[in-house]
Amino acid sequence: MIDHARDLASVRDATDRLLHAAATLDNAAMEAPSRLPGWKRGHVLAHLSRNADALVNVLQGRPMYASAETRDTDIERDAPRALDIQLDDLRESCARFQDAGAAPADWSRTVELRNGVTDSAARVPFRRWVEIELHHVDLGIGYELEHLPAEFVEREIDFLAERFADHPAVPGITLTALEDPGRLVWSTGRKDTGAVTVTGRSPALLGWLAGRTRGEGLTVVDEGVALPVLPAL
16 A cells, blocks of 8 residues: 655655755756766756646646646756756745645545546655655765665565566566565566566666666676666656
């Protein structure tokens, strides 16, 4: 069962880690490339601020973004700002998200996100946790996949395995985490093909599923079979 209150606390903790790490940077670092193609670090922080406000919209029954164009324009507008402004904005937008999450609500209701995607309101805090953790890694400032909380890694692999399930471009895949191969096993992809067995430590599995790596640290058990190429999320 999803515990939205517990996830909100995890979001707060992850945000504090990110803010503490980013506070050690300077304005020049904001202009350096992030690990996301075409985005500087300033783009990543701007996106995190605007995403917090967008998820407030979701929780309060408004469209997540006015339009795809507005989302992109707002990120481009805010990306060049000085570090202190970026951090203040992120801190304040995250506080607005926490306030929206603390308001009495029916957490079993269905909400609409981008591009017509729907989900349970109770999973919105976890979605925000994903944004904070993965984009902290994307900043390239010393926080790596291996530093992600174990609970987060397992749950995000669950989420991504579900997302790729029955995807026509993804063959059947069995994922096994080496930390606990008897428990940490996931199935994803098409069910009309034989399953490719991929093993590795859970952060490496997550990095590949989330499009952050090309599969470094992973092994395909099946002889002569290459690691599948996953479509973009």
